[in-house]
Amino acid sequence: MNxxxxxxxxxxxAATLFTACEDDGDLALPEITIMxxxxxxxxxxDHTAIIGGEVHIEVEIIxxxxxxxxxxxxxxxxxxxxVVDGGEWELDTTYTKFSGxxxxxxxxxxEIADWAEPGEYHFDFIVTDLEGNQSSADAExxxxxx
Ligand SMILES: [Zn+2]
Numbered sequence: 834m835n836x837x838x839x840x841x842x843x844x845x846x847a848a849t850l851f852t853a854c855e856d857d858g859d860l861a862l863p864e865i866t867i868m869x870x871x872x873x874x875x876x877x878x879d880h881t882a883i884i885g886g887e888v889h890i891e892v893e894i895i896x897x898x899x900x901x902x903x904x905x906x907x908x909x910x911x912x913x914x915x916v917v918d919g920g921e922w923e924l925d926t927t928y929t930k931f932s933g934x935x936x937x938x939x940x941x942x943x944e945i946a947d948w949a950e951p952g953e954y955h956f957d958f959i960v961t962d963l964e965g966n967q968s969s970a971d972a973e974x975x976x977x978x979x
Contacts (some may be wrong), residue, residue: 863896863960865970870956873942881975885947888974890958892939898962899935903928905943907974910953922949933963951978 871877873887882888888907894900908923924943931937954976959969 860898860964862966863962863968865958865960865968866893867970867972868893870972870974880973881977882945883979884945884949884976887942887944890941892958894939894960895936896960896962898964898966899933900931901961901963903931904959906957907954910955922946945976949976951976
C-alpha cells in the first residue's frame with residue numbers, strides 16, 4: 834500500500850468511526866486486544882497449538898457498555914472436508930461468565946480434539962456488550978501434530 838492510499842484509508846476509517854459514534858450516541862464499541870495465543874501447556878504466544886492438547890488464549894477486553902457475551906470460533910482455513918468424510922474439527926464457544934464486567938483479562942484454555950487435521954486455522958474472538966454493540970478480533974492459528 835503506498836502512502837497516499839494509506840492516508841485515504843485512515844481518513845475514511847476516521848469518518849466511519851465518527852459516523853458510528855454519532856449514530857448510536859455515547860458508548861464506545863468493545864475493545865479487544867489479543868495478548869497471547871499459543872500452546873496450552875507452556876502458555877506460549879506463537880500462534881501454534883498441538884492437536885489433542887489445548888490452546889492458550891489471553892485477551893484484554895474493555896467494554897464501556899459492559900460485556901454481555903464472549904464468543905470464540907476456531908475454524909479451518911484449508912480445504913473443506915465433506916461431512917461424508919467425518920467433517921472437520923471446529924470450535925464455537927460462548928462465555929457468559931464475564932457478563933456485566935467493564936473490563937477483564939480473558940485467560941482460558943480450550944481443548945483441541947485429537948482428530949483435528951493439522952494446518953492453518955482462523956481464530957475469531959467476538960465480544961457483544963449489554964447495549965448490543967459487537968466487536969471482533971481475529972488471528973491465525975496453526976495446529977500441529979505432537
Ligand atoms: Zn494459559
